[in-house]
């Protein structure tokens with residue numbers, strides 16, 4: 001395959017590009033280095049991809065201005081990981097960045113995909129945040145999406161665009177609704193990276209609300225494997241939408257107990273008010289995705305957290 005990975009310097013994008021290169025594929029990666037978090041971290045992610053050699057080409061660019069027809073000319077598979085993340089920060093004037101990066105950029109990519117001569121599949125990184133406080137648990141793809149954050153609204157809008165372009169123009173899209181991804185290189189604004197760093201440095205862990213919110217955390221290697229399967233499996237109809245969830249329904253308080261155990265440190269926890277945009281519970285059924293692709297979550301929360309802790313220690317110790 002000749003793959004395009006958007007958001008290649010990000011958390012999931014960099015891991016995915018590495019896996020594709022290790023599997024022997026050619027990879028073009030694009031990233032615009034937005035200022036959502038420290039660009040030194042993204043440069044370090046990208047450096048890990050670049051060590052895999054000359055089958056990797058990096059394009060620094062923004063999907064809203066880049067020549068996407070040219071970039072897609074020889075591409076067989078697109079993995080669209082780029083976007084403006086963060087459920088809790090998408091209110092107010094910052095919403096404009098979410099519209100640009102999540103909706104407009106996806107629409108532009110889909111337009112270019114319409115005429116890409118060799119395109120076999122386009123995998124879009126959607127989000128469990130499209131559900132909001134879901135109707136049922138484990139949530140099915142057919143349950144009614146009701147986002148609780150403006151971020152979730154933009155991820156859902158782009159997902160609808162993927163379905164539209166599949167139905168109207170035959171663009172072979174598949175959307176994967178990721179459930180809270182964690183592991184080495186996780187973004188610095190996300191819970192586990194914050195908690196683990198605080199655990200090993202003696203810093204303060206801030207819990208939003210009572211800590212009884214539940215998440216279906218998913219290890220990054222499982223997400224990468226889901227992308228590869230979604231891109232290559234035969235039983236994936238154009239416009240398909242699937243949950244990709246790790247299967248751990250745990251509260252944030254339970255995660256803290258595991259981190260305390262793994263790190264061997266007493267945790268310094270303070271509690272603040274719950275934050276607008278945060279849902280109470282996520283939990284996804286993965287039956288449909290497993291049936292279509294044979295995927296199964298392979299990494300337990302304890303094993304994944306141990307890897308995330310090892311990476312955190314490397315970061316802290318330089």
Ligand code: UGA
Pocket residue numbers: 085086087127128129130178179180181189190191192194206207208209213215252275278
């Ligand atoms: C994550 C990602 O940030 C989104 O980009 C993604 O789309 C979403 O998962 C998803 O699955 O749809 P979130 O679940 O909020 O969103 O991920 P975390 O930052 O890992 O937060 C997990 C829980 O920990 C949340 O309930 C949050 O309120 C809590 N938290 C987070 C804290 O209590 N303190 C913190 O410092 C950070």
